[in-house]
Amino acid sequence: MTIETEPGLWLLTTPSSAYAVRLGPDGAPRCAHWGPRLTLGQARALPAGPEELPVEGGGRFGVAGLQVRYGDAVRGVEWRHVGHDIEGDDVDGGHLTIRMADRHYPLEIDLHYLVRPDSDAVGRWTTLRNTGDGPITVLRCDSAAWAVPRREDYRLTHVTGEWGAEFQVRRTALAVAETVLTSRRGHSGYHANPWVMLDAGDATEDRGEVWSAALAWSGSWRITVERDHDGRAGWSGGFGHEGVTWRLGPGESLETPAFTGIYSAEGFGGVSHRWHDHVRRHVLPAPGRVRPVVYNSWEATEFDISQDQQMELAELAAGIGVELFVMDDGWFGGRAGAFAGRTGETAGLGDWWPNPDRFPDGLTPLIDHVKRLGMAFGLWVEPESVNPDSELYRTHPEWVLRQPNRRATEIRDQLLLDFSRDDVAEWAYDRLDELVAHNDIAFLKWDMNRPITEAGDEVWVPYIRNVYAVMDRLRAAHPHLTIEGCASGGGRADLGMLARTEQIWTSDNTDAAQRIAIQHGYGQVYPACTMGAWVTDSPNALTGRPTPLAFRFHVAMSGALGIGGDLLRWSPADLEQAKRLVEQYKLIRPVVHEGRMDRLADWAVQYTLDPHVVVFSWRPTTLVRVTAPVRLKGLDPDGVYRDEDTGKTHHGTLLMSHGLPRPWPFDATSELKRLTRVG
């Protein structure tokens, strides 16, 4: 049974964890357990712990996940239990709703829990309902609070970064304080990412308890991690940043996004395995869809594009085995003889038609050419943005997000459309639907290159919901469409986006050496099949670092491989080597994308889809460094594994205890090992 209950107690069970809620003596729903599996009888012995959604009022002095103000200026909630509903079954999983209300005011609060028989994730969210006849002001409504059992010490793991350096893992002692992880930028952010992990300071990659949660929201968010003077730790999190309020009118309700938690007793690696499985099975919109090898023209051409040059690139891309050709920014806008359109950053965003100077006969000649070469075609769009120098802005200046008497902030010479307006969302849907329907487009890269500003109170949430709605409608109307999410690289990577996209453009930094750390952080929660990774030119355009082609490939092949270099400048030998590596990638793609990922070291990662094993080892510097043999994980100790390139066989137990022989001669910078269990 995934959900069991008796009066005042609910027990949720997943394959390797359990979560128990108990009504406290004060009537508040409280966490009794989040950890290893329990029986209902065992859960009965546990006292009620911290609140499931801490409210304001009474003797509470910590972080409030729910803050409301009623019409008479009274604040806070006094809990009253109303009942519960359980839907679902053991096959599909169960949805528990604990129905609560305020003891006096007309506010109903539903706490939702979702568990599935094949996932260790516990999905949680909240619905508020105003059942009165006056408005209620919602000052804060988190999705859920998660409490970690009492331990002597706590450690916080999260990611931070910046443009070009997303997903940098930080693991630090948790201060006796409130630590706020947040984005106020209207996207989930590259300076932070909406997930959190806590451990007792004793977890390793393979062992120890780790508690984690990730928010399915692509706008502003806040997770407040609290360690109090009493030695308790946990966090409360949800959409919106502090100070943004919401008016809940009579009869209206507000539903938060899900804040999903995963517990693992098998260390940080164990928690990542569970996240990857969960995202692949239950978050992605088309589980199991093969990610094509993409060519993207951005780094090669930037804004300087033409039909002939794109055709030439497409020929070279097809020659090395690319499956889908994506034309990036610069293809649209403009009116012949009137204005130039998108030939640089300053103009054209919003005008989603082929630039007549660059594509006088539309996109069809290029698309036909790409298809004749055996590839599918994709296009870059940034539907939420508009340049002041565009026909869209000249026609609809009132569609732009701005506040009366305030300047409209321009970032990268662009403004944002007010996507919270249904007419704007409708326009965006129509433009994209027309593009996709009339041009045989299999792939859209949906970019968002600036944060939200001048949004007032009630734009932040409907804006993101309308982005979701447009994506959902497009996918429903074009079931074979693949979407890549992007916000100047990995600025909008989260479970909300991953529910509507096949992959995320991980970072604008394509320097393979720096990419290792970026991918390491991305992969803590999100699986490799969603991690867009291109092989670009050497020296790297952003960092100037020269790297060998095989090294660049070996780094990108550990995600969803793409090619992003200027193939017109690659030598015949480079193209030949690239072709061989793409062939190799296609062989290992199911293992990398569907297999279990194990981090072996900072510089080595393993993917296992029995009987296949793939190991990448990288040595990003040219310094001679003596490294211990890399020890593999999770193999059959009695199994025998054959090296697919040398034919040599190895015992599983020795690969795990002694490791692969030193992975490279000193002059090599990376290696790909392919093993198959043969006995």
Ligand code: GLA
């Ligand atoms: C963003 C993206 C890049 C590229 C450019 C185009 O920076 O992250 O990959 O698409 O926009 O302007």
